[in-house]
Amino acid sequence: MRAYRTDWAAFVAWCHAQSVTALPAQPETVSAWIASRLEQGRKAATLARGVAAVSCAHELAGLESFSRSRVVQDALRGMRRTLGTAPTRKSPATVDLLRRMLDIQPDTLIGQRNRALLALGFAGALRRSELVALEIGDLVSQEGGALLTLRRSKTDPDGAGQTIGILNGSIIRTLEHISTWCEAAGITSGRLFRSVDRHGRIGGSLSDRSVARIIKTAAEAVGLDPERFSGHSLRAGFITSGAEAGADALLIAETSRHQSLDVLRSYVRRASLLKTHAGHRFL
Template sequence: MLRDMSDNTENSSSEAANGSSVNEDNERDHPDGEALSLPSSLAGSGALDRLVETARDYARAAASENTLKAYAKDWTHFARWCRMKGAEPLPPSPEIIGLYLADLASGSGPSPSQAASRPLSVSTIDRRLSGLAWNYAQRGFTLDRKNRHIATVLAGIKRKHARPPVQKQAILAEDILAMVATLPYDLRGLRDRAILLLGYAGGLRRSEIVSLDVHKDDTPDFGGWIEIFDKGALLTLNAKTGWREVEIGRGSKDQTCPVHAVEQWLHFAKIDFGPVFVGTSRDGKRASETRLNDKHVARLIKRTVLDARIRSELPEKERLALFSGHSLRAGLASSAEVDERYVQKQLGHASAEMTRRYQRRRDRFRVNLTKAAGL
């Protein structure tokens, strides 16, 4: 269905291993718009042909770019595995997929001549299965995840290999203050200070931060916009669960106020249209028109964590592994001393249980059931 569902690297390696044609594999594995083709009785209608392209564009927008890339790699890996085992990826076979999941969990090599690969985590295997289900749906097939050949193997993998989730460490209030204190007051420093403070106060994902525009519909790829008022800023975001609003009030002082930081950045960068957060020139004196990549947020967090000497008792490699873009969201959930429902709304979670997963220290032992039970 989607033309960009191929991975050149994987295809090249599988071609070398099997001597097969990459083009032939692509024709078989990635049908050109088959799921959105017209019925034969309507073929040749120019107006409908144009609507097919429009429908394909909407189909691409159903998932984020990163998700589509991950699903494309999932399918490429599975198709290559099938060829290595002498099987066919189409139509879906629950028996073959069950064997594939077992192979991922055990870490056995794709062929006797190759070394064993590293076993994948349960969460990665589950994500691979979701990727296969999505890819089969685009090709007009249905993958029944409840089929016993899939469900029982997956249940066994989870029972035998599941581990407690590895959570990134939360950036707490004292941490974020130390991190922004390491930034200079040049143009690049103003931008990065606004990113950290806005992301922390809003509990934002890194993709949500960089997708902001100054106004609604400033750019085709915008993921939200920001409105600044006397009492704070209102962000309207196109998040995973749909459009939502995030209120960010002004801080107690300008040095740590996220709204003031954004105002300073927009003013000195002379930005009044388009993306809020853009790159800067090499000398740090001019803002470009190019939207920042969300990876900049992750790199910024890791760099300022090191500069602020947070968790300095650990080796640098371990410190870097502890923190990521999600550390900002976990920090807000763990630090905000307000009713949990307000934190849940700010993070855009559908359930309080999801919000509690982000809380690293808050609410522990708040309710003492031991005493309540009379002990």
């Protein structure tokens, strides 16, 4: 909804600048807007979402949607031919890289929080929105690890809740990092991850953008290009590391909570492209 509102506002502003009507908009107007955004260097997915947002605004206003208009469809097809439709994939923070990211964190309150966040985001294959929404009570210790309850997520918009297992592990030591952070910050209830200023004062909840910045900063600290990483890198790192270790896809899916195994298989396939290459026996 936030993205749709942003796209709709951009469309209205563009129409105002061009002295054309935004609602109802003519198919030729939408087609021209697509061409304008294409010239600005927008990605294919962003352009397609913008058209969907404008179409949605028309439907909410009781107007006929233009999404099936031949003019608009031709413009979208031309955009796809120009840009292609392959998504821009960010690099996964695999287990070896994550260990370096953890080791580089300073022994400060911010460093302790970052270690806990990076470790849990990886161990639970969590989305950044899921990380910032966690309450301390959502993590319940069990023998051998802990159970983490996700109250709401992208694949659970109705809030039915999903529970996954979190291992402490001998390499990442996720639960130890969380315990250290909570004890140092004096957190006993409420949000698990919070902002910390440069004076060490604890603030309110983190934003999902803060998670992305923490990951990018950690990547840069170990000598990597931060632009290659995003808030999705921890989740992708768990899935990729699991695939590289030969873990069963269904077991990976129990943690990642993928509804479509086809999506999960794309990660597994990328991780095993060289390990299972047909040329191993003769190249």
